Amino acid sequence: MPSIQNNEAKHPLISIVMASYQGEKYIEEQIHSHLNQDYPHLELVYLDDASTDRTWSILQEMALKDARIKIFQNEKNLGYVGSFEKAIQLAQGEWIALSDQDDIWEKQKLSRLYHTIGSHSLIYADSQLIDDKGNELPQRMSDLKNQIPYTSPLMYTFGAWAPGHSMLFQKSILKHAFPFPRFVSHDYYIGFLATCFQGVTYLPEILVQYRQHDQNAIGANLKKAPKHYATRKQRDLRIQQRVQLLAEFCPEEKALEKQVLRKLARDFCSTNLFARIRRTYLVMKYRDKMLAYKKKGALSKWLYPFKLLFTIY
Known part of the structure; x- marks a missing residue:
């Protein structure tokens, strides 16, 4: 029988990091897709951003069912960048996979990303858009955005699109990255930092069902992205x-x-x-x-x- 040490060397710990807020409608389905991952060495770090609905209760119930789940709650609302920043720092894994609260992951998501990343600092994959009921929409993320590898920091000058919900990255690239700036999204910042190390690669496979609905913090349509300016x-x-x-x-x-x-x-x-x-x-x-x-x-x-x-x- 292989030793635990050998298994951990072959499959280093991946931390799934999810920040939640008012997520009672979809979050349980997303958590089940985390628990069903075929990658064998996981921890699940969930941070609730002071929700007032049943989100925290659902997280408590799920944590009782699986010891890999670790739950935390903000005393006051920090927003999605602040919450992801805090949750990432709570993670123990050598690798980090960010998660939205309302998507559905394919069973092989993490194993495919981990076994494809090679020497790169970060990898992300394609996503299938679905509606609020989970029905497939006629578009993938790659139909809307130019999904490419990012090999140079210059490629982030005017923006980029390596979305957090589909990425896996080495936690070590964030050693000197805190605190996160608040005028860019956390996944933009992390992607840029990856180009400062061994770069970002792209896997053209659908590994996430990316849900679109009225409560998306940031959806596939950039017109819905929050604006940080009025003038x-x-x-x-x-x-x-x-x-x-x-x-x-x-x-x-x-x-x-x-x-x-x-x-x-x-x-x-x-x-x-x-x-x-x-x-x-x-x-x-x-x-x-x-x-x-x-x-x-x-x-x-x-x-x-x-x-x-x-x-x-």
Whole structure:
């Protein structure tokens, strides 16, 4: 019989981390899909963000049924970024898999991600969109977004789409990452940090049933994503903060990328003509990486930098 130590070496601990809020309608079905995973070495870390419905009661009931489940509750609402930040720090696994409260995971999700990630820091997969009743919609995430590997920090300049609900990553990439910034999503931040290490790879398999409904914090439709600004000035400030964040956290070892991001952060904070010209030139030079996640053709990628003469996004 193989020893426990040998099994753990072959199958290191993966922590499923889920932050919940007002999730009573779907959360139990999602938890069952976690418990049914065929990967053999798991802990399930669930943090409730001060829900006022039956979410906490459901988590308590489920924790009594399986010793792998560890439950925690915020005394006051921290929001989804703060809750995921806290829950990740509570996890003991070498690997982290983030989870929404309302999806359904395929049984082989974690085993497929773990056995495919190779030397990369993070991997994510495709998702099938479903409606609030669990019926398949006629679209996958890959139909809506450009699902690609991310090999350079520059690829996060204007956004990215490696969604948290389908990712697995090495917890070690977050060693110096706390506290999480509040002006970007936690999965955007984690994906960017992964590009600063061994990069992000993509598995073109459907491993999550990604539920769309009126209460999504962030759904497949970006128009539903929460806005952190009310005016154009506030929007520009958020973009400047985001690019400054990339420049700050890009490691010195990636000297070219750090230099480019520093220059871009500087020129995004200026309105003078020379700054506008410099940022247009920089994005033109590195457009294939900076605009990789956008579903744009070669001509659109060539034209896009010229808008930076007039705006910063």
